[in-house]
């Protein structure tokens with residue numbers, strides 16, 4: 001805490017260089033900086049959102065006199081730019097397979113370790129045999145449940161052996177004069193890479209909604225969920241609103257067809273099988289159907 005112009009301020013990172021969570025076997029996500037780094041005593045980083053909103057929508061927001069009320073209003077009505085006034089800078093290390101999913105989020109600024117400039121560290125992702133999932137029968141994209149124990153054990157051992165063997169060859173070819181930029185092609189995609197990743201809160205919420213969701217690969221969910229804990233610590237009010245309203249987190253999106261079906265009190269919203277199944281899931285969540293029948297029936 002320090003004083004400036006008669007006001008007290010504090011560092012939301014508590015003067016720490018980084019706040020780190022470990023992910024998977026050798027990965028991490030570390031918060032290394034945040035904007036604002038200077039917060040008035042008694043406030044949270046959330047107040048930077050409020051400050052920006054009160055400049056841009058002066059008359060509209062004057063009526064909402066609490067920070068929480070205003071931030072929740074902004075989130076509900078998709079007034080997104082005030083959330084862009086808060087920035088997070090992370091240092092993260094993840095397997096290349098996960099980095100490929102992560103890098104699709106184009107709104108972040110990224111600087112990744114160069115395998116041309118440096119020898120890549122000997123760090124590979126080997127899932128624990130208990131975490132080796134089976135291919136889903138319901139969806140081609142996801143895995144679920146556990147693979148049988150024998151296969152899982154053999155798979156984990158194979159991944160481990162392959163990582164050791166390929167890294168040995170990588171080092172050997174570099175020692176024999178092969179350029180690093182080509183030698184690295186022998187390394188498998190469970191190799192860890194790392195980067196600095198800076199993003200504003202609005203786009204971070206978008207990333208988190210997609211990557212904490214059950215449809216995202218489990219391994220990237222681990223990172224996203226860990227990063228969300230850090231966001232919660234820094235911006236508890238915005239994080240609460242995100243959990244309450246975002247349709248991929250605690251909220252729900254209803255189509256016109258679904259709203260009409262609910263108003264009619266029936267369970268048919270679409271003749272498309274997948275859309276209809278999704279509607280039934282929503283009805284169950286709303287407590288409006290049991291055993292395939294509307295509760296009102």
Ligand SMILES: Cc1cc2nc3c(=O)[nH]c(=O)nc-3n(C[C@H](O)[C@H](O)[C@H](O)COP(=O)(O)OP(=O)(O)OC[C@H]3O[C@@H](n4cnc5c(N)ncnc54)[C@H](O)[C@@H]3O)c2cc1C
Pocket residue numbers: 104105106107108203206210211215216217
């Ligand atoms: C469960 C899951 C499965 C996926 N499967 C696949 C797959 O099989 N194959 C595949 O290729 N990808 C896949 N993706 C990646 C996905 O299609 C998106 O590329 C990724 O989630 C990034 O989303 P985004 O573009 O909304 O995010 P960001 O790049 O962070 O962009 C945020 C928002 O900014 C806007 N924006 C950013 N850049 C542009 C632009 N150039 N033009 C217009 N608007 C822009 C858009 O509104 C966008 O939603 C998958 C993602 C998930 C979560």
